[in-house]
Structure formats: C-alpha cells, structure tokens
Amino acid sequence: MSATADLPELPITFRPRRTRVVLLSIGTALLVVFAVIAVLLPGGSGSGSWNVADRLTFVGTGLLIFGVLVVLSRPKVMVDQAGVTVVNLTVKRRLEWAELIRVNLRAGDPWVYLDLADGTTLAAMGIQTGAGKAQAIRDARALRALAEVRGSAAEDPRGTD
Known part of the structure; x- marks a missing residue:
C-alpha cells in the first residue's frame, strides 16, 4: 500500500x-x-x-x-496533512510527520506502536487488535503508508515491520 x-x-x-x-x-x-x-x-x-x-x-x-x-472509549489516532495526533486514555500527543520513524503492529501486540525520531516508542491505542484484528491490520498499513510517503520513515534504513 x-x-x-x-x-x-x-x-x-x-x-x-x-x-x-x-x-x-x-x-x-x-x-x-x-x-x-x-x-x-x-x-x-x-x-x-x-x-x-x-x-x-x-x-x-x-x-x-x-x-x-x-x-x-477515548483512544483514537487522527491523521492530517501536518501530522498525527495520538489520543490514548489520558494523554494526547501531537506528532509532526518528521517525528514518526516507523509504524509497528506485530503479532501479539494489543495496539500499534510508533517509533519516534527521539528514540522513544508511543502506543497508539486507537488502532487495536482487540476491536478486530483484520481492521487493525488495515488501519496500521494505511498509517504506515502515510508515514512512508509523508515522514522520515522513507529515509529510515531499518525499514518497517
């Protein structure tokens, strides 16, 4: 994608x-x-x-x-031209596309994890497997594709999982 x-x-x-x-x-x-x-x-x-x-x-x-x-019921991931806003249970964080290195949803993960340019990882609970594995995979792939096109993920030599 x-x-x-x-x-x-x-x-x-x-x-x-x-x-x-x-x-x-x-x-x-x-x-x-x-x-x-x-x-x-x-x-x-x-x-x-x-x-x-x-x-x-x-x-x-x-x-x-x-x-x-x-x-x-609060978690969501909002994506727009300027970046990504991750809303988890009690925390809301705005990320510019350049901050997003990689989007991960590995087997057994409860939700998507975002690898960030500062070396940290951020859980994105808005895309979770508990609500439907197939939908979570589709959403994670869509977010990954957007990150590859818009962010620094295309420049990351590690690639995506």
Whole structure:
C-alpha cells in the first residue's frame, strides 16, 4: 500500500468504533439503572428508608462508572496533512510527520506502536487488535503508508515491520 494512489484521504481518524459504542452504551445503561434505583428507593423516616445522600450516592456511582467507560472509549489516532495526533486514555500527543520513524503492529501486540525520531516508542491505542484484528491490520498499513510517503520513515534504513 505504498503507492500514493492507495493512500487514504486526509484527514482521517482511526478508532475502535465497536468498542466505543459498546462502552458508551453500557455506561449509559448503567447510569440510567443507578438513577432509576435512586428514584425508586423507599423514602420517609425510620428503618429501611433512604435519604437524599443515599440516593445521590447511587447517582454518583453511576456517574463514576460512566466516566471510567468514557475514558476507556477515548483512544483514537487522527491523521492530517501536518501530522498525527495520538489520543490514548489520558494523554494526547501531537506528532509532526518528521517525528514518526516507523509504524509497528506485530503479532501479539494489543495496539500499534510508533517509533519516534527521539528514540522513544508511543502506543497508539486507537488502532487495536482487540476491536478486530483484520481492521487493525488495515488501519496500521494505511498509517504506515502515510508515514512512508509523508515522514522520515522513507529515509529510515531499518525499514518497517
């Protein structure tokens, strides 16, 4: 896929869509369930009654679970003319094409790893095998082809894996 004609149109975003849909759907459903439970708890005074703080604790727990699932659904890799933006769980990093040396997705890797010009490696969790191995391979090849054409990967004597 190294021919320029085979390159995807930019801008493009790679993200595990099914995983995102499942996580956000489960999070929404759990939030609704916790809110409904909070509303349906018996009120009043005496033994077995639930006060406002108890109800808010249920809603807060639902919000906490929803928040965690939103963070887990965050990873993506955004590619444009100027470079690549990698959004992982809590970190977002912008890379210029010249910083990207190689795109790796080896057998057994959970997601793509990017070898950078400063000698470090950056996980790109937006392209992950858990969401579909064939799709991850296609996305990794597309990103690799873009890196070869636009970045310093074409000048790297080690090549790509």
